[in-house]
Amino acid sequence: MNKTKLSESEELVSFDVSSLYTNVPVNESIQVCADLLYSGKYKLPPVDKDTFVELAKLSSCNVIMSTHRGYYKQIDGLAMGSPPAPHLANGWMSQFDNIIKGTSKLFTRYMDDILQEMKSNNIENKLAEINNLHPNLTFTMEKQTDGMLPFLDMKISNSEGNLASTWYNKPTDTGLILNYHALAPRRYKKSVVSGFVHRITRACSKWQHVHESLEKAKKVLEQNQYPPTFYNPIIEQTLTSIYQKDHVTKKEDTDILPITRDTPPTAQDQDEPIKKKMIYVQYRGKCTENYAQH
Secondary structure, eight states: OTTTOOOEEEEEEEEEEHHHHHOHHHHHHHHHHHHHHHSSSSOSSOHHHHHHHHHHHHHSSSSEEETTTEEEEOOOOOOOTTTTTTHHHHHHHHHHHHHHHTOSSEEEETTEEEEEEEGGGGHHHHHHTTTTTTOOOOOEEEETOOOOEEETTEEEEEEEEEEEEEEOOOOOOOOOOOOOTTTSSSSHHHHHHHHHHHHHHHSSSSSHHHHHHHHHHHHHHHTOOHHHHHHHHHHHHHHHHHOOOOOOOOOOOOOSOOOOOOOOOOHHHSSSSOOOOOOOOOOOOOHHHHHOOO
């Protein structure tokens, strides 16, 4: 994006597919994905193509859904939350990428969200063209306003043809996150802070935008009762790990310690693998973590 320079007649535009999952023709998407997977460009799975197609149909066709009114069978479309659904939807959409891109210099698609640049007088024609690609495809469009266009968790600016991006939150964002005093493992709260840093650094194209976005994130953290003494070291450590890959930081305040034994393993233990069993316990604070370590 930083290398793309727009002319005065060009602007940013985003296209969005309406209700992608429920409109994907499942059998067609399975065949498209099978053709892609077995095209010779990718590592083959341990089954032949016909077996792959049959397995995909078993996992994605005629899905039974339980509701408060009884059971329903999904005749077509992909079920939300189904593990194969994102891959089938993305693979099916990929066949239209070159047509949608056309001659655009800037083009990216994340599932059903598409960003590209084009001449202002071609946008309406492009929308009509891609809406005729498939009977199940319906696109909506959003053009830049005052040189700004939101895309995923970024706000992209077009200033005299120069593009830049910063972190973006939708107007409907309430700012509610895991509260610092919630009864949850400390590592979860650390992940909330580091997650902010990772999203911001990925979304921002300039250090100034990173700084401004981190200040916004700190306000959100403080509104959810995170003290600066907790989040500042995590922000610093995460930034260091992102921008200095060769810098090895010593993790402090470890939340989960390796499981140790009070007695050395016996000869029988060394000869026979230890059978592991999993149990589930309610989280009750630090005592639960201590219990899990022994």
